[in-house]
Amino acid sequence: MSEYLKPASFEIPPPPVPEEQITGTLTADVVVVGEGLAGLCAALSARQAGAETRIVTASARPVARGGSVFASYSRIMAAHGLPRLDLDDFFLEEFAANSFQVDQRKWYTLLDRSEEAMDWLADILEKEGLEVVLEDANRDDCHSPTWQPPGTHAFVGKGVTRAGTGMSLAVAALEKTFLEAGGEVLHSTPARYLEKADGRVTAVVVQKPGGDYLRLKARKGVILATGDFSANKEMMAKYCPQYAPDFTSAGDDYDVGFAVRGLYRGEGQQMALWAGAAWQKTWPCAVMIQGSRLGTSMPYGSHRGLRLNRRGERYCNEDMNGAYTALTTLREPGGQAYAIWGSNYARETVFRAHGGRREDPDLTPEQVIANWEDQVSKGQLVKGDTVEAVAEALGLPVEATMETIRRYNALCRAGKDGDFHKKPKYLQEIREAPFYGCSLSDRLFFTVLGGPRTNYKMQICDGRDEPIPGLWCVGSMVGDMYANCYNFRIPGQNYGACLTFGYLTGKRVAEE
Ligand SMILES: Cc1cc2nc3c(=O)[nH]c(=O)nc-3n(C[C@H](O)[C@H](O)[C@H](O)COP(=O)(O)OP(=O)(O)OC[C@H]3O[C@@H](n4cnc5c(N)ncnc54)[C@H](O)[C@@H]3O)c2cc1C
Known part of the structure; x- marks a missing residue:
């Protein structure tokens, strides 16, 4: 044999x-x-x-x-x-x-x-x-x-x-x-x-x-x-x-x-x-896997604003759920990914809680910011007065990251994502301090x-x-x-x- x-x-x-x-x-x-x-x-x-x-x-x-x-x-x-x-x-x-x-x-x-x-x-x-x-x-x-x-x-x-x-x-x-x-x-x-x-x-x-x-x-x-x-x-x-x-x-x-x-x-x-x-x-056999839920606005989601790989490059249309996020991120260098956003994101996106009930109201911007602050205090998010400070705290190459953010903000202002075709309603500029960021590299391998x-x-x-x-x-x-x-x-x-x-x-x- x-x-x-x-x-x-x-x-x-x-x-x-x-x-x-x-x-x-x-x-x-x-x-x-x-x-x-x-x-x-x-x-x-x-x-x-x-x-x-x-x-x-x-x-x-x-x-x-x-x-x-x-x-x-x-x-x-x-x-x-x-x-x-x-x-x-x-x-x-x-x-x-x-x-x-x-x-x-x-x-x-x-x-x-x-x-x-x-x-x-x-x-x-x-x-x-x-x-x-x-x-x-x-x-x-x-x-x-x-x-x-x-x-x-x-x-x-x-x-x-x-x-x-x-x-x-x-x-x-x-x-x-x-x-x-x-x-x-x-x-x-x-x-x-x-x-x-x-x-x-x-x-x-x-x-x-x-x-x-x-x-x-x-x-x-x-x-x-x-x-x-x-x-x-x-x-x-x-x-x-x-x-x-x-x-x-x-x-x-x-x-x-x-x-x-x-x-x-x-x-x-x-x-x-x-x-x-x-x-x-x-x-x-199919695996049950989910990406990080930090910075997400929807149940079973993942951050739907700007995502970057460890080189500070944008790499995907961020409009996807937690499972697809994990698979997409695994294809990036080192399987690593990051997100950066501004405080304005809390007002400009509809947020619903993972683990909530259907009849629950949307989260208010104040609740969203309180959640982020809680995660900052637990070391899950970083916070800074400038985008550069957040990029640095995440260990991202600052120049390349800033270049990507300038480009992303321009696409948001134009209301058209010429790079990854994300729907206009999910294009929110990274504009207002304080700014937040996190690593999205963690994955949950369920079964x-x-x-x-x-x-x-x-x-x-x-x-x-x-x-x-x-x-x-x-x-x-x-x-x-x-x-x-x-x-x-x-x-x-x-x-x-x-x-x-x-x-x-x-x-x-x-x-x-
Ligand atoms: C963290 C986490 C959260 C999850 N949440 C969900 C969720 O909310 N919804 C969902 O759909 N899925 C979820 N899953 C997937 C979930 O594990 C499965 O849906 C579910 O447990 C499958 O149930 P089961 O009865 O097939 O097996 P299990 O619940 O895994 O039960 C297997 C049973 O077999 C027993 N057993 C094993 N070997 C032997 C043996 N040799 N002899 C006798 N008994 C044995 C075990 O002790 C256990 O009692 C989650 C998975 C993880 C890891």
Whole structure:
């Protein structure tokens, strides 16, 4: 076999655990592996459909991060008086952004079934005393790649007020509801491998906290929901090499929450491969990444005034969101970028807060300046009486930077961006002191998306695209859901998919 065809070490199944170390067997209709949003939704909907259901998870508790969840519509949106939008063209634009390398049936299932799933979730969470709100998104310019459709839901209550940060409340409420419905959860119990009989997945072998093993038999099916593989260096090198160096976590914390350097080691993906799954067709796997939000005027945005590279040159049309900003900046020398603006920017641009609600008013210029001052005091922004002082404080070449600013200001005064064709409404001169500036080089590496070949019913498939009987997956590990980069045009899309496909798949497996 040539070097090229040699399997990577993670593709080689481990030897089965000696039978004497498997100290017990438990049986259920459905076994769900992993307790993030996807696993919980699958487990609860299977239980509600009458299946005896057990969650087994390596984490000590339900796992959460962020809390923005997309649904195309919901009774919450109706109560806010929002109309149903026709998103047909928007979805085509999104397929183009994904180079048409995604399974459209999954996306249209999200479009057509997420309302039912969100209404189901909202009923559960409201019963547990949470409020479901609508997170604000960028509303500018429909059909521009900065626009985001309404539909990002968030959960507040019990001390959480900011939209997009309440997932820990939601998963706790889901776990409670699942247990009250007669479901069972085994915590701190990582799954090690799957067992098959006559071609069908029939059981999961899991490791108990003390080190012994248990065999969890599943009469109807096993649903894998073990999250991503961003902390597995070998898998990253094979399936997402460009961003492999940016994920530095060892992946040994199964409770990992709001972390931006890697989450898990892809254990569910590996178990699926050992059970005969093929890898997804799209290569490389899509990364979820965002650029710095400093100086931004919109949710999920990045500074939309003048951006410069470390040579003091302007390098792009700044009208883009945080994900696209990160990718654009990575192409500049050293992957570095900076922004400089004047106090007048606070008055001449509409500012909306990231993490705000749809009904919140625009920020006033005074609020905007207060935010900047707060960031100055934290060392995130620099401030100066002259543009030269700000450029110097940022370490930029002052002469080249001043030349760029003179040119940019002239374009702003002319109301026409002859260099990068930015819309006139986003051309604000850098005019009034004090001036502010920041580095935009920081990036947030959230996760990598993808895994075993998965059809739109969430059945894991082999190399002939045939489902492996008894084996399903949901959540971040689903194959062929995204390509290129996760572009944040649908904020909360991944949690929306965890919810929608978790809800649908749990029911489907229960009805097997
Ligand atoms: C900082 C941050 C913020 C984010 N915010 C958002 C957001 O607001 N909206 C959004 O859509 N997306 C967000 N994401 C992406 C987010 O991580 C995913 O959308 C979401 O967590 C996917 O859920 P999941 O259920 O697939 O997996 P996870 O939530 O990652 O859960 C995986 C579960 O599997 C368990 N597990 C792992 N290995 C094993 C094993 N061998 N055996 C048993 N159990 C195992 C884990 O312990 C965990 O319980 C964010 C990501 C980051 C890093």
